[in-house]
Amino acid sequence: VVRNDAHPAMANGYTLPEGAALTSYARGSAVFYQGDHAEHWYVVRDGVLRTCRFRSDGQRQLTGFYFAGDIIGFEADRYLATAEAVTEARLECHGVHGVPIASEKLERALANANRYIVLLGHRTAAERVAAFLISLPRDGHHIALPMSRADIADYLGLTIHTISRTFSDLARRGILSAESRHRLRIDDPQQLARLSGEETEAPVNHQGREPCPNH
Amino acid sequence: VVRNDAHPAMANGYTLPEGAALTSYARGSAVFYQGDHAEHWYVVRDGVLRTCRFRSDGQRQLTGFYFAGDIIGFEADRYLATAEAVTEARLECHGVHGVPIASEKLERALANANRYIVLLGHRTAAERVAAFLISLPRDGHHIALPMSRADIADYLGLTIHTISRTFSDLARRGILSAESRHRLRIDDPQQLARLSGEETEAPVNHQGREPCPNH
DNA sequence: CGCGGGTTTGAACTTATTCAAGTAAAGTGG
């Protein structure tokens, strides 16, 4: 299962260090489990991953999707969620020892979590779906949706029915077209962005006040 | 505004280092703003804080409440959210330099974010409110709600009407009593926990598989 | 060709939001 191929340029500018292990995972297989001792972290080389947590009533909550260049499992102590392959995927596996830019990775994960929290705070299904689509990697006007409707539903806190209806509705409104079940075309990116309530990245009144006078 | 009092034991076992600055904030005042360069981080000594982000349509999303012993603003580069005082509050202010256990703090923030994501994934208002109440500091059977209904609504992705109705409904069902607007009594903690869909902290089938064979 | 999983859609129902009053609590100024 383990290979050590040569590697092309990565999505995030990340480059594979010499000798990093490359592992393949079949659709649906787990990379690690929530609560397990975190001994490795991974860089997605290709394919798509998801992380999920479970409620005592059996309900599943997806907490993230991960694409080429993304990092999963970079956690001290124990894994915060279970990671599974959405598609056939290859991952670089790294040991927890010899980690140079630890807090930088955690920082990015925290920033992602905060964006996701704002997404989930959106009230209507159309807003959530729009925000979700915008967060996905785009290939020109096209978006690949390798995950199932159930995955999207468990990610957005909606049902598969609502996901399906919302796609149909957005298509009817001329915002997107479904080229296939797992491939969309974005016809009106601006309206999609407006729907998503895109966050203001430079916000609010900053009156140059010194928050901590004695430093 | 700045004082440097002696300090009692903190909620989380955190102890105030000699000479850490102690600052007071009035209700509603900001500690720092989203996007500002993160030059300080803070430990809540007393009072309650909130962090929030804003959408381009003006919608506010609260991303957290912080109580005595909690840490806010521990972020590399720039603040991820604006922090404001919900009540009169006193904070210890620390410079970013000389931070010993950096990744540990980020780790905790990330774990909190993940729990919150699962909370927001809950579909019904009663579930969200129950999960919210359970996440709050308890004083015996009592819970203090210093924040407004609007704060709770913006935190849970609901309206103030739904928050209010849900409290009334939970009271009608004998799960809690409203002793005042800002103080609740939990009459049936087990039913509240069940409603919240408390997360399984020791989850899933862990078959002792080695995820990364060559380490 | 037919089976089966995943998806879409319709209809009835449930839940949350909106709109509109009301009520309680918290200032404010005499």
Add this chain to the structure above:
DNA sequence: CCACTTTACTTGAATAAGTTCAAACCCGCG
């Protein structure tokens, strides 16, 4: 300290939105 004003909270009724239940559809695959 009390009337007055303002703000926050609660509640009712109508509307809109999401879920549930049920059926049909589509597409890949044996």
